[in-house]
Amino acid sequence: MTRLILRRLAISVSLVFVVSLLTFLLQSLTPGDTARTILGSNYTPEGYAQLREQLHLDQPLLAQYGNWLGHALTGDLGTSPISGLGVGTEIAHRLGVTLALVLGTTVVATVVGIGLGVLTAVRGGRLGRAVDVLSMVGFALPSFWLALVLVVLFAVAIRLFPATGYVPFLESPGGWVASLVLPVAALSVHGIAHLAKQTRDGMLDVLSRDFVHTLRANGVPERSIIFRHALRNAAIPVVTVIGLMLISLLGGTVLVEAVFAMPGLGGLAVQSTTQHDLPMIQGVALTFTLIVVVVNFAVDLAYGWLNPKVRVP
Structure with missing residues (x-):
């Protein structure tokens, strides 16, 4: 039974990692992004670029995912850029x-x-x-x-x-x-x-x-x-x-x-x-x-x- 439990735990850890990565990548393929949602329809290219930099959306996808994963492993699921609420608090x-x-x-x-x-x-x-x-x-x-x-x-x-x-x-x-x-x-x-x-x-x-x-x-x-x-x-x-x-x-x-x-x-x-709202989506997933x-x-x-x-x- 112990070997069965250890084998299932190893599979479970891999599953959590794969699902979180796929969720991150698939969300990045959808039209629009968080910065456009926050700014609405009236925004300047300069303001849009500045907000993307502030939200770290200008970084490569794998770098963004690595940053999220590092915080998630410590129990920090981040903060929603839309509502300003903590992801963990809202999910709880x-x-x-x-x-x-x-x-x-x-x-x-x-x-x-x-x-x-x-x-x-x-x-x-x-x-x-x-x-x-x-x-x-x-x-x-x-x-x-x-x-x-x-x-x-x-x-x-x-x-x-x-x-x-x-x-x-x-x-x-x-x-x-x-x-x-x-x-x-x-x-x-x-x-x-x-x-x-x-x-x-x-x-x-x-x-x-x-x-x-x-x-x-x-x-x-x-x-x-x-x-x-x-x-x-x-x-x-x-x-x-x-x-x-x-x-x-x-x-x-x-x-x-x-x-x-x-x-x-x-x-x-x-x-x-x-x-x-990528942090919230990642937290729910x-x-x-x-x-x-x-x-x-x-x-x-x-x-x-x-x-x-x-x-x-």
């Missing part, structure tokens, strides 16, 4: 919103999806066909459309939940939960559909194997067979789906945050890109990459726990 302020959406959606989708998958694998019949229909609907409906429908139904018509905004947990735990219900519900449908079908298919495959018939013949309780043996053997592809779902939610929250006017990292990334690294690392550890063969290099 918005990170909680995005994590609340992503983790809340993951928990809801995992509990409901796996529960439905196990139930339909055991019961089958109409319930199994209902899950198949749910999967098709869940895959077809985009999250932002579901978000708009939920706002109309539960915020405008019934007025049960707030239509927009985010309430910090420390300010009001009840308000925090209420502000997350609709966005989490909109984001969870796709994950529930995928996990329910994956769990059901995996469980049906395991329950048909010879060792399950042997366990039943030896009088092992059905509950133990389902949850201790069948679910664990079917769990590796389910864990993979959970990891992929969590990573995909980082991009999926962008539109949902916009619909519910939530101050998360997705909106910050879009805003920074339109303003050519680095944060997203670190989250992906942590998720992949957790999935690898789960593989090692569920299947000891994975630990062997």
Whole structure:
């Protein structure tokens, strides 16, 4: 297991470096730059050149990246030239919103999806066909459309939940939960559909194997067979789906945050890109990459726990 962890850590460090470099290079290829955004449409060539020099935009790209990387390694992500705010401070302020959406959606989708998958694998019949229909609907409906429908139904018509905004947990735990219900519900449908079908298919495959018939013949309780043996053997592809779902939610929250006017990292990334705010873009990209690294690392550890063969290099 130790060698597996060290190998994954080495890959993770390389991934962070590559993503930060590619983000820097791709942003430099987009039309316009930070200096033009700050100066607006009316500026003199002399003023433009002076501001570029002040922002170090006149340096070669690799020199700019090396300067950013040197500061980033010390924990300094720089300051936004557009807003004047510290990049680390602004990301820390918005990170909680995005994590609340992503983790809340993951928990809801995992509990409901796996529960439905196990139930339909055991019961089958109409319930199994209902899950198949749910999967098709869940895959077809985009999250932002579901978000708009939920706002109309539960915020405008019934007025049960707030239509927009985010309430910090420390300010009001009840308000925090209420502000997350609709966005989490909109984001969870796709994950529930995928996990329910994956769990059901995996469980049906395991329950048909010879060792399950042997366990039943030896009088092992059905509950133990389902949850201790069948679910664990079917769990590796389910864990993979959970990891992929969590990573995909980082991009999926962008539109949902916009619909519910939530101050998360997705909106910050879009805003920074339109303003050519390179330090802020780099900070958001680095944060997203670190989250992906942590998720992949957790999935690898789960593989090692569920299947000891994975630990062997």
